[in-house]
Amino acid sequence: MPTAEKKASGMANSMVSHYPDKPDIVTAMIDLSIEEMAHFREVVKILMKRGLQLGPDTRDPYVNALRQHSRKGTDVYLLDRLLLGSVIEARGCERFGLVADALPTGELKEFYIAITESESRHEDLFEKLAHNYFPTKVVNHRLNELLELEAAIVESLPIIAALH
Numbered sequence: 001m002p003t004a005e006k007k008a009s010g011m012a013n014s015m016v017s018h019y020p021d022k023p024d025i026v027t028a029m030i031d032l033s034i035e036e037m038a039h040f041r042e043v044v045k046i047l048m049k050r051g052l053q054l055g056p057d058t059r060d061p062y063v064n065a066l067r068q069h070s071r072k073g074t075d076v077y078l079l080d081r082l083l084l085g086s087v088i089e090a091r092g093c094e095r096f097g098l099v100a101d102a103l104p105t106g107e108l109k110e111f112y113i114a115i116t117e118s119e120s121r122h123e124d125l126f127e128k129l130a131h132n133y134f135p136t137k138v139v140n141h142r143l144n145e146l147l148e149l150e151a152a153i154v155e156s157l158p159i160i161a162a163l164h
Contacts, residue, residue: 065156067084090123
């Protein structure tokens, strides 16, 4: 999880760089980047408190497999980036929520509850931004395609200890 939050912040910064002409995306991604980096900071604090340290960044097979389905071309690439962000955040929210539910009452449970609530806002954010630039029918059609692709990807992945 630590690297997932750091990578989410980096992705948001990348969107700012790629879409400086879209003020709603710039504003939303700056806010997202800051929030994700704050989550990362909290994770690092928890690790240090437990006498642990960060491991190296690793490639996420789930995210990488999803990104292989991004289409080329200015408009479709933007749509796919936004919708993939929505899907990834939705799955992160689900998984963080499952972890929160499974933990005993305490600091770690409270952290996972807070991060779950935050992730739930992010999944809506990306889809709302997509609707700012594309017709509802186009957004919904592509989102359904990506969800079908995601189902096949998840089915093919090995079971590992990962949140996304």
